[in-house]
Amino acid sequence: MKPILEVAASFGIADKYLELYGRYKSKLDLNLLNDLRDRPDGKLVLVTAMNPTPAGEGKTLTTIGLAQALNALGEPTIAALREPSLGPCLGMKGGATGGGKAQILPSEDINLHFTGDMHAITSAHNLLAAMIDNHIFQGNALQIDTGRIVWKRTMDMNDRSLRQIVVGLGDGNGRVHDSGFIITAASEVMAVLCLSEDADDLKRRLGRMVVAYNMSGEAVTALQIGSVDAMTVLLKEAIKPNLVQTAEGTPAIVHGGPFANIAHGCSSVIGTKTALKLAKIVVTEAGFGADLGAEKFFDIKCCQAGLTPDAAVLVVTVKALKYNGGVPKAELDKPNPAALEAGLANMKRHLANIGKFGVPVMVAINHFAGDAQDEVRLVIEACRRLGVRAEQSDVWAKGSEGGLEMAQTLRDILREEPSRYVPLYPEELDLRAKIETIVREIYRGAGIKLSAKAEARIQEFERFGFGRLPVCMAKTPYSFSDQAALLGAPENFVVQVRDITLSAGAGFIVAHTGNIVTMPGLPKSPAAERIHLDENGEVAGLL
């Protein structure tokens, strides 16, 4: 690792903008973005993927490796990534920092407490929760209906026992009511922080968050609770982007990590905008597959922040294609061209979808040791027939060297194919029509069915004036449909919308399909049982 001061200097960031956390991590002062506001932006590239499978597709890995390879080609590039959540690292997910020769460093620090952003978000969220209950305890001047407190508590831990709890028991401990914990990545404070333009915008958004309803059914906001200034203070460091480096010394801005189902799943707007001022190309990622991640990146993040994506890279793997062609996980190592051919339908649909946003796209075939070259060729050939360029990527084993063809092709696309980016739907469309548009145009379902509760919520939110907000779909990532088992390119399904919730601070309406878990549990044998300090005092067992 190079000292982070050196990594920063290589992209022209003066020392005065750095706030060091040890030798290899730094916060970037918000004045940096402000001072660079007249500089032209670099090109913005989204790395997305086909639907995720148990084999792992390597989207973060490819994002990091691609940024390294572009730098190796002489194109000053920064990776803009999401920061990992601690809870899942201690559960079963492993780290979220790439791997092999395409990872961000220091990976253990980044996966653990990093620069404390998750903890600050947790504190701000829970301060608001405590102040709501205290407001009720101290006389409830706002006439909050304790049956309709929608603001839960949060913790960056996988703890299923906290999903549904009753609080306020005992003498003098406030009013008894239902509550629960969500994981920090699912907190609206996280989504708000990631979509904020600056500290003032953060404060305004926090104030708009709806936390409860009063006895007359009117929304009660965080602003009314009086917590917003203190929350802004608690978040004053967390809102600053974090600078680290890849294994090859490429700068990486790792900032914000919202859920990709009940939230938009993208790293921070401030981080992306800062990177665009510093680099010629910025490579970023979005959660899950393109049906969720890319759609939300285009329709929520880019739309709200006024960003124009210049290209997209769709990550596929031979294994994931075969899995989508019906091969069970245990048999993915065996060649199976017929299944691969069938699974290509999944890739093709994602490619066509990205085309609907007017964004040029290429395919990156993330290579696993043992992949049959015949199968890789099949994928390239299928892409050629679609008029889409495809390259094998081998950045895990070889770093930038394994990503040079991919980087060259991307550079060609950026030079040759102008982006005609346009969001999928206009904000004027009503909420129901927005959901239907996403389901028909992106998922390719036959339609939607709203529960009575969802219908009522839509009417309520449109009456409250939230009808122009974009819709954030909370759906299984494993299928285009709302049923995880429907792999490939399913058709004729109807998406069931069970509930609609409001994230007024983040600025979107969430459509809940299926049962979305916002507080994970630990598996039978959690990763925490294997994580330890080795004989040299180094963290082992985390990745």
Place this chain on the structure above:
Amino acid sequence: MKPILEVAASFGIADKYLELYGRYKSKLDLNLLNDLRDRPDGKLVLVTAMNPTPAGEGKTLTTIGLAQALNALGEPTIAALREPSLGPCLGMKGGATGGGKAQILPSEDINLHFTGDMHAITSAHNLLAAMIDNHIFQGNALQIDTGRIVWKRTMDMNDRSLRQIVVGLGDGNGRVHDSGFIITAASEVMAVLCLSEDADDLKRRLGRMVVAYNMSGEAVTALQIGSVDAMTVLLKEAIKPNLVQTAEGTPAIVHGGPFANIAHGCSSVIGTKTALKLAKIVVTEAGFGADLGAEKFFDIKCCQAGLTPDAAVLVVTVKALKYNGGVPKAELDKPNPAALEAGLANMKRHLANIGKFGVPVMVAINHFAGDAQDEVRLVIEACRRLGVRAEQSDVWAKGSEGGLEMAQTLRDILREEPSRYVPLYPEELDLRAKIETIVREIYRGAGIKLSAKAEARIQEFERFGFGRLPVCMAKTPYSFSDQAALLGAPENFVVQVRDITLSAGAGFIVAHTGNIVTMPGLPKSPAAERIHLDENGEVAGLL
């Protein structure tokens, strides 16, 4: 503020031992203490106080000002302090970083997230809680009795609604059982971290913590849950002492902040030992008044860590003495020599108590604007009659200059009066006798009365082999007795011991008298309503 690198260099700390958090905060690598192990220790001075009153006594302030004044006299001195808890700062306590010209800087940072120690402790604590419930959910191989899970959750927030909760409700969310949250400062992980000698000791202590009992009534430890290695990883930075500076550039090691009732209320052993290797004099503090703080400092922290305290400074104020002499808070500004005289009984008893530990003591009269000089003279005169040196301290208004007499007197004591430190009781004494000894010798009560539950617990803990542990008294800080309203120097009271709990990792037994709140609530108008970022982006309203 000087750059922290410069502050460190002034005490001979090489750059390689520093891990910077911005320009003004640093962690100290644990190798520093290890590499200095052959160097002789400096002198250790405890700053303690008479019983606290609503007027505020200024113990932390005096500790900081005294360290500054000793440096001004040419004695290289470091202050070793507790780190503030976030929850109370957002509630009503205000910061815990001194004030005026005797404060530690950057005070806002220190009062907010600082270097993340509190958050790391919170994470480690809650990982263990999640793993206990997950163990039960996954089959309960240890046969844990869900009615006797003694490990709660923790949060660094004042949230009374979380004191008593029911968890695991709903389908698939684990076993329903009673639980609750305590504030992070009350977590046994905090006490463990503060009493650990090094990372190995931390791990051993975490492993010994008793978290539940099984169906046969046997103790279940954190080691059996399998969380200890991962907790140690989560705490690997938190265990490193934090270096900051006072308003005059004096180094301050600010590390660890355990509760002073259900825990021992002292900053970390590692921080104290590191300071003793670096400075000629180390000034440290302990929570609450000397009946709780000094007793625990001598009988728990010094005893466990093999530290020898060389002197003690008892902080008193004219206001606190009058309050203990019966004057209500609103009238403390008026001269009242008779009440002052009566209140001196409180000071005298603390002085005599400190003498029982064989530790030389002086009195510091922390000066408030408006204190009558006649009254200050009365205090000095009373001390003179007891053969105790007393000095007025004016460090809030004047910094080191206001503490020079105090520092000179302390230096004389350190040169002239050797410490004959001895703990109050031998470890062989049984638990009941230990409690009785503290009550009779320090509180001067007539005796103790144990509830049936407390009796049963003592028998249980002695049967489990914990009878040699010291006793940590959880008592109101406002009175020598267990009744907050008994000010001055009450006699003939009987201390009611309601419950006895075990902190096997920290290495003490807690005797609960009265109703000790381990999760504070927010007041009607919390400080969080006033904390904000001012027009320059600086934190305002916190102190």
